[in-house]
Amino acid sequence: MGTILVTGGAGFIGSAVVRHIINNTSDTVVNVDKLTYAGNLESLTSVAKSERYHFEQVDICRQAEISALLNKYQPTAIMHLAAESHVDRSIDGPGEFIQTNIVGTYSLLEAARSYWVDLPEGEQNNFRFHHISTDEVYGDLEGTEDLFTEETPYAPSSPYSASKASSDHLVRAWGRTFGLPIIITNCSNNYGPFHFPEKLVPHVILNALAGKPLPVYGDGSQIRDWLYVEDHARALYRVINKAKIGETFNIGGHNEKKNIEVVETICSLLEELAPNKPKGIKNYRDLITFVTDRPGHDLRYAIDATKIHKELNWKPSETFESGLKKTVLWYLDNQNWWKSILSGEYKLDRIGSESHTKETVVGSK
């Protein structure tokens, strides 16, 4: 029984991690989130009343405030998910990515280090700083057979992936230089419930339901490896409890799909699950439109998840087909969640809020 401080717990993957911990373990969670456009407390209503759940609206860049939280809650581990995460936004404006993903990770590491050095010896040995990262740090794969392993050299292509690569390097350096007990995981594309509408899978579902075009980058041949978000949350919890200090694990679903296949599969699922189409639409597939490719767009990502399977006995429980069907059903059954995002209502309680939904092209993470 411990206390886990989760950064970015109001985001897509962070909220799945928080729900997983509260629903399946006896640990306490402190969710530290700035609530940017991507943070949504409505993703946590099912666990918000738990006595083991605490929320603190704090920016990870504010080191003194983070230090105060560490002293207040005395966590046994930090799971660091807070980040700017959308590749297209990093191309439009890289500044926030540098600030949160690099400077924010540095501030968090420094706060964690000064908290950790003052812990009694036994607690120091048990403490973990788990940095959650992406397979995009490896750049892209040229062949159709190659896979990213934990030894693949870093070669990030976008401001997003470069900022995540930088944060991975900082975390490793704090482990090696200062002895902070760190673990890093690099995961493939996630999909599932509570995914912000700008990202590929929800964007396609919601545009199709509204009878809007489904813009696909280039010819849609970019390949991504898809993992159901609840499988990822389960993997992360296993890593934080079982992995040796200093280790890196790649996490993936062994589900390589071309972007166009993802879009077509969603269209087929919608034909079955939402047959009453908007006026004038004969087939959801007719909404697919190809647009100019994103600059620097990586062609193929694919994860070799052998290490986490062998060493920690984790493998995904959903196939792409079963996970995608669950996801489409979730968006059909939870319209209030995404409608309040599309209308901007979900942000009304924030300081300086503005509507942040952004037109997205399919091919984005």
Ligand code: NAD
């Ligand atoms: P997200 O954009 O949905 O959520 C990010 C969360 O971080 C939001 O709740 C936001 O409010 C919060 N946040 C942003 N800046 C902050 C700051 N300065 N201080 C405190 N909180 C802040 O992201 P996600 O998709 O849930 O991704 C979570 C992590 O997992 C990220 O580090 C991302 O790089 C990594 N990752 C994501 C994927 C994916 O497919 N989504 C895959 C692999 C790795």
